[in-house]
Amino acid sequence: GRTWTDVGELCAEMKGETVLIRGAAQAIRPTSKKIVFLVVRQSMSTVQCILVVTKDVISPQMVRFATSLSKESIVDVEGVISVPDKPITGATQQVEIQVRKLYCISRAVPNLPFNIEDASRSETEFKKAEESGEQLVRVGQDTRLNNRGLDLRTPANQAIFRVKSAGVNKGRQFLLSKNFVEIFTPKVIAGSSEGGAEVFKLDYKGKPACLAQSPQLHKQMTICGGFDRVFEVGPVFRAENSYTHRHLCEFVGLDVEMELKEHYYEVCDIVEELFVEIFNHLNDNCSKELEYSPKRLTYDEGVQMLKEAGVEIEPMGDLSTEAEKKLGKLVSDKYNTDFFILTKFPLGIRPFYTMPCYDNSEYSNSFDVFLRGEEIISGSQRIHDPEMLTKRAEQCGIDVETISTYMDSFRNATRLHGGFGAGLERIVMLFCGLNNIRKCSLFPRDPQRLTP
Ligand code: 4AD
Incomplete structure (x- = not known):
């Protein structure tokens, strides 16, 4: 040759x-x-x-x-x-x-919907070219996504998916070095894993089924099954109704589940080590510098900071997108970091499998991780006691019948355990400073898009 x-x-x-x-x-x-x-x-x-x-x-x-x-x-x-x-x-x-x-x-067809040279220009280059009288055609995001096979050819898009690949591979290396076992759980399951309305229902040979909203139930069942530490990188399905800059109907999740010796902070330790490793690697190789010395605050401390800045949060309620952004700014100003963990959320706003705090059941052994003022990860200690789990599932309006095999796994005695789920597209979007999560999914699926 x-x-x-x-x-x-x-x-x-x-x-x-x-x-x-x-x-x-x-x-x-x-x-x-x-x-x-x-x-x-x-x-x-x-x-x-x-x-x-x-x-x-x-x-x-x-x-x-x-x-x-x-x-x-x-x-x-x-x-x-x-x-x-x-x-x-x-x-x-x-x-x-x-x-x-x-x-x-x-040979390409003569009239492409846009040309790669123009589509490759940055906003600054675009403005400069226009000022100098060049006739450039701006193409909107929908046109670009409709022609993704062409759009992916721009250097920016080539870079985004290299960042995603480099990040996942660094994460995988780290987790394997810490004795985590990579697992692959089913994506067609009998009941919803997170509760709520965001579930795609389907017919499985006459039986009602759904697309996995997360590997949650099965990753916990592997801990019941004797594994100490597991992780999975795989598709996650959410039948989101709202059309936002940060929600997809299918995304890639990085999920971790591990045995705990004493405290759910052991999961936070892994999150910090893992993401410091990933961000260090990306900063070295992909040059979008990020300040990420990890910082931990409780939910109450975060809400207090927001209150002092004049932002009211509904008592024991979830943080809105705006409140998250604001808190990100406050933490960044005070502690000089784009990366922090908020712990001890109110139990009422967490999924049914979340362990309540031992000393105050209004709160939970849970955490969210924020990058540049947006949530990228959520995690917690899980309930391992079958009676408590049944009670919490019922209180949360979960159809216990549909997840009975999961519930039963805990009857054989299970160790204390916890874990987290991270959304890769969100992390890449925030790391790269992009304004829309669709840019970070090869072929995005959102409430309005099923093709290409
Ligand atoms: O916060 P979520 O729903 O948590 C879980 O799925 C739990 N099972 C995790 C655990 O182990 N306790 O989702 C986890 C992460 C979010 O922090 C976010 O990064 C991402 O998944 N995510 C989405 N990304 C894109 N589009 C969506 N619709 C997303 N929903 C969640």
């Missing part, structure tokens, strides 16, 4: 070498009938390729052929590396290819 070079590897040291690359023709700029510039992209890297009519090598027909290519067509380019005197602005690689051979492998 022939030797292929990745566009990202092209560098000045290769001056004079003949290379062969394959990529998408992102831009095609003829400057005359004799010269055409092609910008060829492979994943996140681009290189400028030049065809100049020269006797025996590049014919006028070749230049005409290159000029007639449609944007985003896949091309093979063979040519010689040269290094121009001036810095190259329209491509990531600081070398050019003097083209000798050009083949079109796959």
Whole structure:
């Protein structure tokens, strides 16, 4: 076979070498009938390729052929590396290819809904280009998501999913090193795992079933089954009704469940270690710096800070999105961190399986984790006593029949345990400073979107 070079590897040291690359023709700029510039992209890297009519090598027909290519067509380019005197602005690689051979492998339709060059521009670049009189077409998020197979080609999108991949892999490495076992629980289950209305119901060969709202019940059952520490990375389904910047109907959850020796703070310790490890890794490799020295406050302390700042919270109630944002700002100003844990939430606003505080059953052994003022994780100690669990499930209006096998698992005696669930898209959105969770899901599912 022939030797292929990745566009990202092209560098000045290769001056004079003949290379062969394959990529998408992102831009095609003829400057005359004799010269055409092609910008060829492979994943996140681009290189400028030049065809100049020269006797025996590049014919006028070749230049005409290159000029007639449609944007985003896949091309093979063979040519010689040269290094121009001036810095190259329209491509990531600081070398050019003097083209000798050009083949079109796959032709794109001529009228794409948007072009990758424009869609790749930052808001600042956009404004600058418009001021200088360039005619650019802005495309809305829906058009981009409708054409996700095209949209994913922008460097920003390529980067988002690399951050997601790097984060998950770092997390997995960390958890495995701490003796967690990776598990895979069923996604079609008999009863809802979190309660509430956000559940997709379906028919399972004549039996009522639902899509798992979380691995909650089954991850706890693995602890009943003798595992000390488990984790799962997998899809989570929520039949959300509201259309917001941070809710999807399907997202990727990172779930952890572990035996506790004494206190649910052992779970908080793991959360801190895990996410400090992940954020350190991402800061080193993905350069969106984040202040994340972990800080812990109780719910009451958080509510007190909000009160002092003039924000009223319904007594023992949930924090609204605005209150969360405000608290994030207050904590960031006071403790200089974007990452904090709020503990000891009122029992009444937590799921049925949450352990009440031993000394005050109005509160619970639970916590939420916040990043840049938005919730990214929630966790708790779980009830391991079957009678207490049944009572709490009934109080919370759970149909106990549908989760009877889960309830029964606790009759064989189970250790103290706890865990947490994290939403990957939310973490990536906040880490990257993005304004919409849809950007962090390859093919987002929201209350209005089931395709592509
Ligand atoms: O707070 P949630 O519902 O907690 C659970 O699922 C528990 N079983 C976790 C546990 O182990 N106790 O969801 C956990 C996380 C949230 O903090 C959020 O990051 C994310 O999942 N999340 C969503 N992400 C995107 N779209 C949605 N609709 C989400 N709902 C929750």
